[in-house]
Amino acid sequence: MSMRTNIDLDEALLAEAAKYSTSRSKRRLIQEALATFVAVKAEERRRATYRERLERVRGRLADVRLRSDLRDLLRADRDSR
C-alpha cells in the first residue's frame, strides 16, 4: 500500500543520503531511507531493553540448578563434532 504526499525536503541532506544509496529516483531513495531508519531504531530499542529483559529472565531462572557443568557441555560438544 502506498500514499501520495507533498513534502519539502532538505536538498543537502537528500544529496548526502544519495551518496550511500544506489537508488536512482528520489522516491526509492526516501523509501530506502525510511526502511533503514525503521531497522536501526528497532535494533536500538531491542538493545535498550536487553538489560531489562535480562533481569526478568535471571529472576525466573534463579532457582534453576543445572546438573550439567556448562563448560563440560561445551567441551563435549566441540570434541564430538
Added chain:
Amino acid sequence: MNAYVIDTSVTLGWYLEERFSEAARAWQDRLLGGKVRLITPSLHYWEFANALRTLVTRDEIDEGTAHEIYDLHLDAPLELAEPERGQVLKVAFEYGATAYDAVFIALALARELPLVTAERTTTRWVTKLGKRVEPVR
C-alpha cells in the same frame, strides 16, 4: 575502550547459574556499562543454541526457556567478526585445539586481543595462550 574476544563458555553463564556465573556476569556488566567491547565469531551463536538444545534434551530447562534465553542473547551488544578461514586449521594444530576452539583462538590472535574463556586452565590451548587468556572462574 578495551576489546576482547569472548568464548561461548562465558556467555552461557550470563543467563544460567553456574559456579563461574558471577565472574562471567562481571564481564557482561562491563559490556553493558560500555567499559569493554566483546567480539565473537558467528560460530558462537550456533554453539550457544546447541548448548541450550542439549539442556532441553537432558530435561534441565524447557524449550520455552531455551527460546527465551536464545532470543535475548541475540540482542546482547556483542560485535561479530570472523577469523581468516585459512588460519583456523593451522591454529588448531599449533595449539592442540579442536577447529571450533581454533575459530576463537585465531580471531583473538589475528586481532591481538585477549580471549575471555571459562575453559579450564589445564586445557592445552589455554596453557599455550598464557597471558593472552582472561580466565573466567
